[in-house]
Every structure is written in structure tokens, then in C-alpha cells.
Amino acid sequence: MGYNPDKPMDGRISDLGPPHYEQFFPPVIKANKGKWLWHEITQPGVLMHKSETGDEVYSIRCGTARLVSIEYIREVCDIADEFCDGYLRFTTRNNVEFMVDSKEKVQPLLDNLASRGNKFPVGGTGAGVTNIVHTQGWVHCHTPATDASGVVKAVMDELFDYFTSMTLPAQVRIALACCLNMCGAVHASDIAILGVHRKPPMIDHTRITGVCELPLAIASCPLGAVKPAKATVDGKEIKTVQVNVDRCMFCGNCYTMCPAMPLADPEGDGIAILVGGKVSNRISHPKFSKLVIPFLPNTTPRWPETVAAVKKILEAYAADANKYERLGDWAERIGWEKFFEKCDIPFTDKSIDDYRLAYDTWRTTTQFKYTSHIK
Amino acid sequence: MAKHETPLLDQLETGPWPSFVTDLKRQAATKPECWDILGILELSYKDRITHWKHGGIVGVFGYGGGIVGRYADMPKQFPGVEHFHTIRVAQPSSKYYSTANLRQLMDLWEKHGSGMTNFHGSTGDIILLGTRTENLEPFFWDLTHDMGQDLGGSGSNLRTPANCIGHSRCEWSCYDTEEACYHLTQHYQDEIHRPAFPYKFKFKFSGCPNDCVAAIARSDVSVIGTWRDEIRIDQAAVKEYVAGNYPPNGGSHSGKDWGKFDIQKEVIDLCPTDCMWMEGGELKIDDTECTRCMHCINVMPRALRPGADQGASICVGAKAPILDGAQFSTLIVPFMKVEKENEFEELIEFIESIWDWWMEVGKNRERVGETMQRVGLPTFLKVMGIEPIPQHVKEPRSNPYVFWKEEEVEGGFERDVEEFRRKHAA
Numbered sequence: 001m002g003y004n005p006d007k008p009m010d011g012r013i014s015d016l017g018p019p020h021y022e023q024f025f026p027p028v029i030k031a032n033k034g035k036w037l038w039h040e041i042t043q044p045g046v047l048m049h050k051s052e053t054g055d056e057v058y059s060i061r062c063g064t065a066r067l068v069s070i071e072y073i074r075e076v077c078d079i080a081d082e083f084c085d086g087y088l089r090f091t092t093r094n095n096v097e098f099m100v101d102s103k104e105k106v107q108p109l110l111d112n113l114a115s116r117g118n119k120f121p122v123g124g125t126g127a128g129v130t131n132i133v134h135t136q137g138w139v140h141c142h143t144p145a146t147d148a149s150g151v152v153k154a155v156m157d158e159l160f161d162y163f164t165s166m167t168l169p170a171q172v173r174i175a176l177a178c179c180l181n182m183c184g185a186v187h188a189s190d191i192a193i194l195g196v197h198r199k200p201p202m203i204d205h206t207r208i209t210g211v212c213e214l215p216l217a218i219a220s221c222p223l224g225a226v227k228p229a230k231a232t233v234d235g236k237e238i239k240t241v242q243v244n245v246d247r248c249m250f251c252g253n254c255y256t257m258c259p260a261m262p263l264a265d266p267e268g269d270g271i272a273i274l275v276g277g278k279v280s281n282r283i284s285h286p287k288f289s290k291l292v293i294p295f296l297p298n299t300t301p302r303w304p305e306t307v308a309a310v311k312k313i314l315e316a317y318a319a320d321a322n323k324y325e326r327l328g329d330w331a332e333r334i335g336w337e338k339f340f341e342k343c344d345i346p347f348t349d350k351s352i353d354d355y356r357l358a359y360d361t362w363r364t365t366t367q368f369k370y371t372s373h374i375k
Numbered sequence: 376m377a378k379h380e381t382p383l384l385d386q387l388e389t390g391p392w393p394s395f396v397t398d399l400k401r402q403a404a405t406k407p408e409c410w411d412i413l414g415i416l417e418l419s420y421k422d423r424i425t426h427w428k429h430g431g432i433v434g435v436f437g438y439g440g441g442i443v444g445r446y447a448d449m450p451k452q453f454p455g456v457e458h459f460h461t462i463r464v465a466q467p468s469s470k471y472y473s474t475a476n477l478r479q480l481m482d483l484w485e486k487h488g489s490g491m492t493n494f495h496g497s498t499g500d501i502i503l504l505g506t507r508t509e510n511l512e513p514f515f516w517d518l519t520h521d522m523g524q525d526l527g528g529s530g531s532n533l534r535t536p537a538n539c540i541g542h543s544r545c546e547w548s549c550y551d552t553e554e555a556c557y558h559l560t561q562h563y564q565d566e567i568h569r570p571a572f573p574y575k576f577k578f579k580f581s582g583c584p585n586d587c588v589a590a591i592a593r594s595d596v597s598v599i600g601t602w603r604d605e606i607r608i609d610q611a612a613v614k615e616y617v618a619g620n621y622p623p624n625g626g627s628h629s630g631k632d633w634g635k636f637d638i639q640k641e642v643i644d645l646c647p648t649d650c651m652w653m654e655g656g657e658l659k660i661d662d663t664e665c666t667r668c669m670h671c672i673n674v675m676p677r678a679l680r681p682g683a684d685q686g687a688s689i690c691v692g693a694k695a696p697i698l699d700g701a702q703f704s705t706l707i708v709p710f711m712k713v714e715k716e717n718e719f720e721e722l723i724e725f726i727e728s729i730w731d732w733w734m735e736v737g738k739n740r741e742r743v744g745e746t747m748q749r750v751g752l753p754t755f756l757k758v759m760g761i762e763p764i765p766q767h768v769k770e771p772r773s774n775p776y777v778f779w780k781e782e783e784v785e786g787g788f789e790r791d792v793e794e795f796r797r798k799h800a801a
Contacts, residue, residue: 021468069402126627138419157390259429266423
């Protein structure tokens with residue numbers, strides 16, 4: 001028996017939740033849970049954890065595209081069946097990890113992974129660049145201002161050597177969100193790629209009646225730019241909204257609430273770059289990322305301007321920061337004026353906060369450094 | 376479904392990083408609808424706008440969420456993605472899998488869906504990307520009956536909780552993040568599947584302040600492991616680090632020559648509270664001054680371990696910018712025991728106190744972090760029955776705009792201006 005559409009509630013099972021995690025533990029993990037003593041990265045992409053029982057587990061981390069096919073997942077399973085007793089896991093940054101219980105088993109697995117072309121690049125550990133946490137983009141979402149998968153591929157191709165090595169002052173987390181809903185980690189990443197609009201929404205008066213709860217659209221605006229209004233459609237007066245264009249900063253939240261307010265635009269839309277965020281509490285507190293490049297165009301399919309900007313920031317940081325210093329720690333130590341100079345990024349009024357608590361971000365001191373910005 | 380020309384996307388097949396385009400093309404051999412995914416994406420690359428219609432409300436009976444509906448805006452040209460709904464499937468804690476489980480899920484998705492997935496969504500779910508409305512119930516039937524698995528969350532409800540790898544493969548985890556995540560996910564199945572909240576609500580569980588699941592940035596209730604006794608020091612291992620026999624930071628900087636390990640420069644001088652020093656060849660820590668940032672432990676994992684009296688700090692209110700700006704979670708409970716033995720009773724009580732209040736006073740589409748801002752942290756603490764302590768703030772307020780309750784002020788607020796005038800003529 002299967003699903004019967006005539007009796008939809010018959011035989012229905014619900015509220016099961018996820019399967020219990022322990023049934024998916026490799027034996028060495030199950031035996032040593034809570035007993036781990038220390039770990040070491042034996043080479044880029046390979047971690048070793050030592051247990052108080054003397055057991056060891058070697059984890060081999062590989063980059064993935066996150067957007068993957070069932071054929072890809074089956075290939076992952078083939079590898080895990082051959083080398084890892086049929087177990088594997090994924091990380092919080094969408095890398096895949098294969099685990100083996102002895103050092104001898106590492107190299108044969110690495111050789112097998114290498115034999116599969118560029119499908120399973122080994123890396124993403126230590127002080128390098130790991131996978132880019134990203135979103136749906138034009139593959140599945142209705143509110144994006146840029147694509148996700150394509151930009152990520154273009155950036156990771158350029159930064160690939162940083163994925164497979166550990167040469168940076170600290171790990172660099174790159175994240176991408178295709179609109180400022182910021183699904184994922186863009187607001188707290190070392191380098192963040194953010195899809196932005198630059199044109200106010202259009203209002204589809206012919207459709208707004210019936211598809212849109214107007215008070216929701218009005219309440220959705222962070223700046224109070226959406227107001228109730230009336231319009232004439234087919235000779236009839238209807239209730240609609242109007243947008244005060246001077247107040248609109250193109251966040252798109254009204255479109256999220258109201259299908260009759262689309263704002264996507266090929267020339268208006270593009271990418272902003274934010275830097276200096278982190279979530280860990282190591283040495284300094286967690287930090288939000290800050291906007292340093294207000295706009296780069298959506299140059300499909302490889303976004304060369306975005307790729308170049310990310311690389312330039314990464315290399316300036318790599319050349320200048322101290323050991324263990326995250327990108328935000330470095331920028332704060334040298335001062336943001338030096339950050340802009342060292343990264344060769346033009347400073348614009350768009351980086352000056354003018355929203356609500358903006359004053360706290362202005363420079364209420366005479367302490368500053370003379371840079372090329374002071375003429 | 377015809378093969379489409381994809382000259383722009385084809386350019387994403389070169390380069391060393393795994394190509395989603397190559398993968399989609401491989402899948403298209405058995406799942407021709409993948410050609411329409413490529414076709415509509417190619418059109419977006421040409422037009423530089425999305426080609427998905429606004430919204431989409433689909434689901435399965437009994438649940439108010441779990442599936443994100445989506446329809447193409449050019450269904451005639453791309454019939455394979457006319458309906459392209461996403462199914463969120465609840466993932467196991469720490470995202471460990473057996474190949475048997477994954478193969479079974481992939482077989483189901485081959486039968487009912489497009490053949491494309493996300494491993495994983497940012498919140499943690501397994502994302503099955505693209506199917507038609509009429510496939511949703513049959514898929515759900517097979518998922519629950521054949522695999523004993525369930526959907527994840529979407530909408531104004533408790534979303535799918537997630538955790539860091541925890542005790543299963545990390546020496547720093549201060550509580551069992553996997554069990555906490557699993558237990559609370561099961562405990563709150565109703566709140567996950569049937570939206571009953573003013574807006575979305577997320578839990579995340581990190582085992583230590585390194586916060587590998589980014590709980591402090593990405594969850595309304597962030598449970599972050601910590602300890603309240605002394606960092607455990609193995610002085611013999613400290614000597615090995617000083618002698619250069621153990622690589623600092625587990626070898627994470629081995630790709631560049633940073634010089635010989637210097638414990639003074641790399642550990643003692645970088646401690647944020649300056650509470651460490653060397654004495655007679657031994658490393659000393661004034662633990663009463665330590666804020667447990669993890670730096671020294673991260674640098675010397677073979678010599679230093681978190682204390683043995685372990686629990687978690689509970690922070691509340693993180694969210695992305697919409698509407699009133701991005702927020703990190705703010706510290707509410709400095710230390711709480713988070714234990715399977717009492718079925719996470721204290722944490723559950725804490726969560727339900729928040730919900731009882733927020734479900735009542737939270738405005739439509741107001742995250743709990745915004746409700747806290749609106750009413751103020753003092754009011755939130757009062758609602759929660761929590762005594763204010765200095766740890767609740769980074770610094771005391773600098774403005775003098777202080778609210779006093781009438782009962783806190785001698786004589787109350789009712790006054791007679793005539794009486795005032797007897798001492799102070801106008």
C-alpha cells in the first residue's frame with residue numbers, strides 16, 4: 001500500500017524527526033565518543049584525532065559544490081563503502097569527510113580521490129580558505145540579486161590553492177548570500193559576497209489586489225518608504241501602495257511580502273563585498289562583517305570583478321596580518337583607513353553608516369592615521 | 376525535455392573547483408529535467424535576473440511547513456521545472472550518514488524528484504531540490520514508511536536544529552551537542568511541523584566558544600559549551616611545545632614558515648585578559664581572570680584542555696538584518712548544565728519561558744531578538760525571572776534615560792502640585 005489521495009490521513013506517519021545519529025557513527029567514532037584527547041592536521045585536508053583509548057581516527061576532508069546530484073552522492077557512497085566501512089559525514093561548511101581508523105588507510109583513499117579528476121579536492125583545514133557557505137541564487141530562489149553557485153565556483157577556482165594549503169595568518173571564512181535576507185553566514189564572515197539591488201520596486205497595480213496583503217507590505221519596510229495609495233485599474237479605483245523613492249534603499253523586503261512589487265534588474269543588481277566578520281570567541285569577540293565595496297556588476301558567467309576584489313583583499317591580508325589574526329582583527333588593529341589603503345579599495349560614502357545606530361560607527365576621536373585619503 | 380544550449384554555464388565547467396554544471400549534465404543523462412534546470416539557469420545568466428515566480432504554497436497534510444514551493448516563470452520553454460519545489464528532510468545530528476541510508480534516500484529522490492540536492496541547507500536540512508506537487512505526498516509516504524525519516528521545518532515555527540560535531544570527534548566539546556540537538560528536535564516535533572509562532576525560531580548547539588555551527592550568529596537560542604573550573608594543563612606537553620616537538624595549533628599553519636614556536640608571543644601575549652605567564656618552566660593561568668576564549672587551548676591542544684566542570688552559556692536573539700539590523704545572540708545564562716541525565720530539563724524550561732512570552736507579545740514577523748530590543752533587556756530578564764548581573768552587558772549604559780517603576784520610588788508617582796507650590800511659588 002502507498003499513499004491514497006482519497007484517504008489522505010489513512011496510514012499517515014508523522015513527527016518522526018531525524019534518524020538517531022548514533023546508527024551512522026563509524027565504529028571508531030562510536031567507541032571513542034567523548035574520549036578524544038587531542039588532534040593534529042597531518043597534511044592539508046587530513047585530520048587525526050587521538051583518543052584516551054589510544055585509538056586514532058583520520059578524517060579526509062573534500063570540497064563539494066553543495067548543489068550536487070544523486071549520482072554524485074552515490075559516488076560518495078561508493079568511496080565510503082570501499083574505504084570507510086560505509087560511513088561518512090558532511091561538515092557545517094558543506095565539505096564531505098571520509099574517516100578511516102588507521103594511518104595506513106589514508107594514502108590509498110587519497111589516491112582514489114585524486115583519481116576522480118577534480119570531483120573531490122582534499123583540503124579545507126587549518127589556516128586556509130575553506131568552502132564558501134552559500135545560498136540558492138538563480139537556481140531556486142525568487143528574491144536574489146545575484147547567483148550563488150556560479151559566483152562560488154568562480155571564486156573558488158581562483159582561490160583553489162588556498163583550499164589545498166595552509167599558508168594564511170588564520171582561517172578565512174568566505175560566505176555568499178544572493179540577497180540581504182543573508183541566509184547563511186554573510187553577516188559574520190571574514191569575506192562576504194552579498195547580492196544587492198539598486199533600484200526601487202516596480203508596482204504592479206493590475207495584480208496587487210488579490211495577491212498582496214497591503215499592511216504587511218507597508219510594515220515590511222525598514223525605512224517607512226512604503227505607503228498606502230490608490231490607483232485606477234480598468235477605470236476602477238483600487239487600493240495599492242506607493243514607494244517614496246528617496247527613502248528606499250532597495251532591500252527587497254516588500255517584494256518578499258508582496259508579489260506585486262518586483263525589483264530585480266540586470267543593470268541595477270550586483271554584488272557588495274563585506275569583510276571582517278567572525279563567529280568564534282577566540283581572542284576577540286564575534287564581529288559583524290563591514291561593507292567595504294558597495295557594488296560590483298553581475299558579469300556572468302564568471303564575475304571577474306568580484307573574483308578580483310576577493311583575491312585582492314585576501315592577498316593584502318595574507319601579506320600583512322600577524323599569525324592567528326583574523327581578517328577583522330587585522331583591519332581593526334591597523335585601522336580601517338589603512339585597510340582601504342592596503343587593499344587599494346576606493347572609499348565611498350556608501351561605506352558610511354546612516355541607519356539608526358549609525359553614530360556609533362563614526363570616528364569620535366582625533367586618533368587616525370594619515371593615509372593617501374587625506375589630500 | 377530538450378537539451379538546451381548553455382554557452383555561459385559551459386564556462387563554469389573549467390577550473391579546479393568541482394563544477395555544479397558538470398554534475399548537472401551528468402545527472403541529465405538519466406534525469407532529463409536537469410536539462411531544464413540548466414536551461415532556465417542559462418537564461419538567468421543571459422538576462423541577469425531570476426526566473427522563479429514569487430512564492431509558492433505547497434505541503435503535505437498534517438504539516439504547515441517543510442516544503443518550499445517554486446514555479447518557473449517560463450513553464451512552456453522549461454516544462455521540466457514548471458513545478459520545482461524543494462523538500463527539506465531532517466538531517467541526523469552532526470550529519471553522519473551510512474551509505475545504506477543515503478543510497479535509499481537517493482533512490483527515493485530518483486523516483487520522486489529531479490535528481491538534484493543540496494548537502495546541506497544553511498540551517499542543516501538535507502535539501503531535495505525540485506519536484507512536482509503531485510509527487511509530494513507519495514515521497515513523504517515513502518520517506519516516513521520506508522525510511523522512518525521526517526521533513527525539516529519552514530515557516531513561522533521552530534526550524535530544524537543543528538549542532539557542531541561535539542563529543543563524537545572533538546576533544547573540546549563541553550556537552551553532548553548531538554544528543555542535545557536530537558533530544559530537543561524530537562521533543563519539539565509539533566513546534567517544528569506546525570507553525571504556531573510570530574516568526575521563525577532556531578536552535579543551534581556548539582560544544583565550545585569556537586562555535587563551529589555559528590550558533591551565536593545564526594540561532595535565536597544559541598547553546599555554546601563552556602566550563603567553570605580550571606583549564607587542565609599537562610606541563611610535560613607544554614615543554615614539548617616549547618621545545619618544538621609538537622606543532623602549534625595542531626599544525627594548522629604548517630604551510631608557511633612562521634618561525635619557531637614562541638609561547639610568550641603566540642599564547643601569553645595574545646591572551647585577551649593577560650592572565651597567563653611562565654614560571655620556572657611551567658605555564659600558569661589565573662583562571663579567575665580567564666574568559667574561556669579558547670585561544671591557548673586551540674594553540675596547544677595536546678597540553679591544554681577545557682575544565683572538567685562543563686556546561687553551556689545560553690545566548691538569545693541572533694538574526695540577519697531584516698528588519699531592524701543584524702544581531703548576534705546576547706548572553707542570558709552564563710552557565711547551565713546541559714545533560715541527558717535530566718533530559719535537558721533546565722534548557723527546556725528556559726526555552727519554554729521565552730516561547731510563552733514571545734508567542735504572546737511578539738508582533739507579526741518579529742524575531743525574538745527584535746522583541747527583546749523593543750521591550751528592552753531589563754524587561755526580558757524580568758519576564759524570564761533572571762536576576763540582572765554585570766555579565767549581561769558589555770558595558771553599562773551611558774545615557775541617563777532610566778526607567779523606574781512606581782513601586783521602586785519612595786512615595787510613588789501620585790503627587791499634588793498644590794503641595795509642591797507651598798514650598799516653591801511659581
